[in-house]
Structures are given as C-alpha cells and as structure tokens.
Amino acid sequence: MAHIHLEDGAFTLQWISVWWLLAIVLISLCLYWMRKKGIDSKTITIAGMLTAASFAIFQVNMPLFGGVHMNLTPLIGILGGPALGGVIVLIVNILSAAIGHGGWGMIGANVLVNMTEVSAAYGTYKWLGKTKVSTFARAGTAVLIGLFLGNIVMIAIILISGVQGVTQNRIDMLYGLSLLAGVNMGVAVIEAIVTGYIVSYIERVRPDMLRGVEDHV
Amino acid sequence: MFKTNDKKGLVIFGVLILVFLTLSIAAYVTSGHMGIEERFNNAVGIHADSEEEGPSGIFGFNIEGNLVSYVIIASALIIICAVLYTRSKL
Numbered sequence: 172m173a174h175i176h177l178e179d180g181a182f183t184l185q186w187i188s189v190w191w192l193l194a195i196v197l198i199s200l201c202l203y204w205m206r207k208k209g210i211d212s213k214t215i216t217i218a219g220m221l222t223a224a225s226f227a228i229f230q231v232n233m234p235l236f237g238g239v240h241m242n243l244t245p246l247i248g249i250l251g252g253p254a255l256g257g258v259i260v261l262i263v264n265i266l267s268a269a270i271g272h273g274g275w276g277m278i279g280a281n282v283l284v285n286m287t288e289v290s291a292a293y294g295t296y297k298w299l300g301k302t303k304v305s306t307f308a309r310a311g312t313a314v315l316i317g318l319f320l321g322n323i324v325m326i327a328i329i330l331i332s333g334v335q336g337v338t339q340n341r342i343d344m345l346y347g348l349s350l351l352a353g354v355n356m357g358v359a360v361i362e363a364i365v366t367g368y369i370v371s372y373i374e375r376v377r378p379d380m381l382r383g384v385e386d387h388v
Numbered sequence: 389m390f391k392t393n394d395k396k397g398l399v400i401f402g403v404l405i406l407v408f409l410t411l412s413i414a415a416y417v418t419s420g421h422m423g424i425e426e427r428f429n430n431a432v433g434i435h436a437d438s439e440e441e442g443p444s445g446i447f448g449f450n451i452e453g454n455l456v457s458y459v460i461i462a463s464a465l466i467i468i469c470a471v472l473y474t475r476s477k478l
Binding site: 181215219222223226272307308334351355367 | 394396397398400401404405408409411412413414415416418419421422423424425426427428429431432433434445447448449450451452453454457458461462466468472473475476
C-alpha cells in the first residue's frame with residue numbers, strides 16, 4: 172500500500188542505483204533461500220494467484236481521501252512468506268511500471284518498501300500465533316503493523332535520497348510525508364479488515380494453505 | 389462465545405483501528421482533498437500542474453496507468469493461474 176508515487180527523475184541516478192542494488196541483493200537472498208529449501212508446484216500456484224490478485228488490486232484507484240489504493244502485500248507475506256513474497260512484489264512492481272503506474276527507476280525503492288510490509292506482516296502473524304488470538308485479529312493486526320512499517324521505510328527512503336528540483340527542506344518534507352503516511356493508514360484499516368476476512372475464510376475452507384506459515388521459505 | 393485470548397486480540401485490533409483511523413482523518417483534514425500523485429508531489433514540494441481530471445470510472449473507482457495494458461496483463465496472469473491450478477491440483 173505504501174508506494175513511492177514519484178516520477179522517474181525525482182531521485183538522483185546515484186540513489187536510484189543504491190535502492191536498486193539493495194533490492195537486487197535482497198531478492199538474490201530470497202531466491203537463494205527458496206532454492207535451498209525447495210519449492211513445490213502448490214507453492215508456485217499460490218505465488219501465481221497472489222501475484223495476479225496483488226497486481227489487479229494495486230492498479231485500482233479507490234475514491235477515498237481523494238484517491239488511494241491497496242496492494243495486498245501483507246496477505247502476500249502471510250500466505251507466501253518473506254522470501255516468496257519478495258519475488259512476488261518485484262514482479263508486481265515491474266508489471267505496474269510496465270503499464271505506467273510508477274517509474275522504472277523507483278522499482279528498487281518500492282520493492283524495499285513492499286518487502287518491509289511483506290516481512291513485517293509475516294513476522295507479526297507468526298508471532299501472534301503463539302498468543303492463540305483469533306485468525307481475524309491476528310491477520311488484521313499483522314496488516315496494520317506491516318503497512319505502518321512500510322510507510323516509515325517509504326519516508327526514510329525519500330528523506331535519505333532527497334528529491335531533485337525542490338527547494339523544500341527535509342523537515343518540511345518529513346511533515347508532508349507524515350501527513351501522507353497518515354492518510355495511507357486510513358486505507359491500511361480497510362486492508363486490515365479485508366485481509367482479516369480473507370485469511371479467516373482460507374483457514375475455514377483450506378487450512379492447509381495456512382499450515383505452511385510455520386515453515387515458510 | 390469468544391475465548392479470552394480471542395477477545396483480547398480483537399480488543400487490541402479494535403484499538404489499533406481506532407488509533408489509525410483517527411490519525412488518518414486528522415491527516416486528511418490537515419492536508420486536504422487531493423489525488424495520490426498530487427498528494428505525493430505536495431508532500432515533497434514538487435510544484436506540478438494540478439492533476440488532470442481523468443475518467444471518473446465506475447462509482448469513482450478507476451485504473452491507474454494504461455487501461456489496455458492492465459487488461460492484457462491481468463488476463464495473462466489469470467490464464468497462468470488457471471493453468472497452474474489445474475496442473476498442481478491445489
């Protein structure tokens with residue numbers, strides 16, 4: 172849901188390269204981990220479905236707060252795990268840039284933001300499993316925490332990189348981005364409720380799909 | 389009806405929802421009504437021309453980026469999923 176919605180050219184080439192490089196390192200680690208653990212056809216099918224669902228919903232601009240969108244990254248984390256989730260968000264970001272939603276140069280930075288959401292949601296969901304709270308509350312809380320951390324990483328990346336051609340200082344930028352993150356968290360509430368219901372439903376009809384959350388790659 | 393831990397989990401989730409909803413309404417009132425790109429440009433200090441009014445879509449929902457490319461890619465992904473689903477016997 173947190174997504175750096177800036178055009179190519181907003182960051183300097185140096186920072187675009189840094190974020191791309193970091194994203195490539197993380198994706199390489201994900202691929203290495205997946206290769207080490209092995210991946211079956213069932214997991215690939217789930218990954219395909221998560222990619223399709225995330226891509227489809229990510230492009231839909233919702234008429235709320237003037238225009239916002241969801242991207243289901245926490246659901247990807249809960250069902251797919253952090254390693255598979257990392258690869259999925261890379262594909263979704265590439266496909267999104269291909270249709271003109273987000274710049275090509277921003278893919279590296281956006282992958283880092285989305286990987287934070289995926290990993291934090293997965294970690295929170297798994298951790299809350301020890302407390303034996305209901306699946307709905309567990310998944311919903313995981314979404315809120317994942318998306319909150321995603322917004323923080325998004326703000327950090329923009330503040331570190333700076334934006335070319337603006338006169339605004341970092342403090343004003345932090346204020347503006349905090350308001351933006353605040354609005355984003357309103358959408359996170361909707362995404363938390365939707366994801367909570369989806370995960371609860373999956374647990375009821377296909378619990379085997381969630382069983383893997385304990386030993387995800 | 390609910391176990392104690394269930395109740396506790398729902399209460400924590402409810403409190404988080406209330407906190408984030410309050411924050412988001414406050415942020416929206418402070419920043420004003422604007423589209424995603426306009427909100428982003430405003431936040432970082434880019435003075436772009438005001439966002440062009442695109443098609444209003446269905447009930448205000450519309451697609452970002454190129455609609456034709458979106459339909460093509462989404463259709464391809466759905467076909468891939470159907471093939472994977474039938475082959476993996478998920």
